[in-house]
Amino acid sequence: MTDQELFHLLALRQVEGIGDIMAKKLINHCGSAEAVFKTKTSQIATIDGIGSILMRNLKNKLVFENAEQELQFIKSNEINVAYFDDQNYPDRLKHCIDGPVLLFTSGNIDLKNKKIISIVGTRQITSYGMEFCRKLIEDIAPLDLVIVSGFAYGVDIFAHQMAMEHDLQTVGVLAHGLNQIYPKTHKKYVAKVEQNGGFMTEFWSSSNPDKENFVRRNRIVAGISEATIVIESAERGGSLITANIANDYNRDVFAVPGRTSDKYSQGCNNLIKTQKANLLTSAADLVYILNWDIESKIKPVQKQLFVSLEIEEQKVYDYLLKNGKELMDIIALRCDFPIYKISGMLLNMELKGVIRPLPGKLFEAI
Numbered sequence: 001m002t003d004q005e006l007f008h009l010l011a012l013r014q015v016e017g018i019g020d021i022m023a024k025k026l027i028n029h030c031g032s033a034e035a036v037f038k039t040k041t042s043q044i045a046t047i048d049g050i051g052s053i054l055m056r057n058l059k060n061k062l063v064f065e066n067a068e069q070e071l072q073f074i075k076s077n078e079i080n081v082a083y084f085d086d087q088n089y090p091d092r093l094k095h096c097i098d099g100p101v102l103l104f105t106s107g108n109i110d111l112k113n114k115k116i117i118s119i120v121g122t123r124q125i126t127s128y129g130m131e132f133c134r135k136l137i138e139d140i141a142p143l144d145l146v147i148v149s150g151f152a153y154g155v156d157i158f159a160h161q162m163a164m165e166h167d168l169q170t171v172g173v174l175a176h177g178l179n180q181i182y183p184k185t186h187k188k189y190v191a192k193v194e195q196n197g198g199f200m201t202e203f204w205s206s207s208n209p210d211k212e213n214f215v216r217r218n219r220i221v222a223g224i225s226e227a228t229i230v231i232e233s234a235e236r237g238g239s240l241i242t243a244n245i246a247n248d249y250n251r252d253v254f255a256v257p258g259r260t261s262d263k264y265s266q267g268c269n270n271l272i273k274t275q276k277a278n279l280l281t282s283a284a285d286l287v288y289i290l291n292w293d294i295e296s297k298i299k300p301v302q303k304q305l306f307v308s309l310e311i312e313e314q315k316v317y318d319y320l321l322k323n324g325k326e327l328m329d330i331i332a333l334r335c336d337f338p339i340y341k342i343s344g345m346l347l348n349m350e351l352k353g354v355i356r357p358l359p360g361k362l363f364e365a366i
Contacts, residue, residue: 004034173224175216227246282343
């Protein structure tokens with residue numbers, strides 16, 4: 001994208017009353033952002049949703065002054081910019097009608113041919129939520145996923161930390177411009193996030209972390225990913241907004257169940273109860289429902305020689321070796337393990353290359 005093209009795109013997004021949906025409609029009708037400003041008023045007026053006020057706003061010279069200032073900020077700070085029609089724009093976000101026209105990024109983000117999941121939740125993460133998040137990311141780490149979150153307190157920053165601990169790419173979606181970090185206490189994580197991942201926002205350097213920006217931020221978190229996981233949430237919270245947006249985008253949503261008496265499990269339990277989220281008890285649930293091909297990530301696919309199995313894993317392996325194909329529920333019953341535990345165990349054994357999943361929730365030893 002040339003500076004001239006970016007300048008006019010910035011100017012268009014500065015026009016009062018023109019959001020992402022309308023901006024895309026105008027660009028599609030006129031051919032480019034620059035053409036929007038040069039097209040005759042009579043032709044602009046034929047576009048559905050364009051009123052006389054919007055047409056007057058297109059003539060406001062202030063939008064060009066603001067665009068020039070932001071363009072200089074982008075160039076001087078070497079900000080990466082992705083236009084919604086470019087190859088470097090996130091694939092899944094392209095299919096969201098209200099996806100940002102422009103995305104500004106920093107760091108080393110690479111989303112091509114990657115499995116991407118978003119992890120969100122309460123800012124008041126409990127030890128239960130931390131332990132589940134830690135185990136989940138540890139189990140899916142061999143799949144080389146990208147972990148997306150909002151870089152906020154609680155579940156967000158913990159998910160970023162766990163991703164970095166397992167050398168996974170992680171992306172923080174911000175509710176403000178790239179000239180600042182909110183909350184300020186998270187500045188200490190910035191350099192490490194940008195080493196293998198980075199930050200993404202639709203907001204300009206003049207934008208502050210205002211309340212309404214977080215809801216707009218949440219649609220990027222939901223739209224960029226294959227699935228959104230809610231680790232913990234109270235009965236009301238921003239993560240539930242993200243889950244609802246993901247549902248609207250026809251994306252998979254997962255929620256971690258908890259005790260009915262636990263404040264920060266109420267939101268998750270309600271998502272599951274109202275069938276707005278899949279129940280998530282382990283990484284195996286995620287892999288199964290998303291129908292991920294794990295075997296392609298395991299080298300070699302066949303059983304590794306001298307593979308080390310835990311005592312409980314060995315018990316499961318011996319059972320499958322003796323009895324052949326078996327349902328997960330039956331494996332749990334015959335080996336005397338709770339179902340939540342056997343699902344995670346089976347995933348670990350898949351990753352070790354000693355068993356493989358079959359259609360219908362069947363498993364067999366290799």
